[in-house]
Amino acid sequence: MKKIKKRGAVYGVVALLLCTAAYLNWSYVEPPADLLQTDGSSADSASAASDDGASAGEDYFASSRLTREKARDEAVSTLKELSESADADETAKEDAASQISALAAASVQEANIESLIRAKGYADAVVMLSDGSANIVVSPPEGGLQADDVTKIRDIVVSETGMSAGQIKIVEAGS
16 A cells, blocks of 8 residues: 555656646747747738848747757756656656657657758748647748748648647747
8 A cells, every 4th residue: 555655646746747847848938929820821921021130030049949958958857857766666767768758759850840841941940849739930931921831831740740730830930
């Protein structure tokens, strides 16, 4: 009976740590409110960005990547502590190791998707994968994201992750 109570406490701690890690990840990478969500319909024409606007856009993408990586590093650190804890049982340690592997795989997928989006001719993009969904912020081409742009990006995400189109949210970086 004592072993069951201890195991339940460990599972509670694991659940709390995972929820904390997920919250930190979500709160650090939430897209800013000034982003415009596209639904595949044609967007209004946008004026060409000035040098200052382009620099601010580049800063947004670099900042978003850095914030995403910091949140992920904190989550991995928390999970690693749990997996190395003397108080944790083998099941909890295996769960923590599994979560670390999942975070690493998501990180690789995000980098691959960002590279493929840039290869298709878009200036920059940042991808955030979590809980069976994908959020993509893309630097739109002149004139804004059009339906065919959204389709190209969505096809990349579907092919790399196996997600359905309904699990993918694409927004363009605001000016």
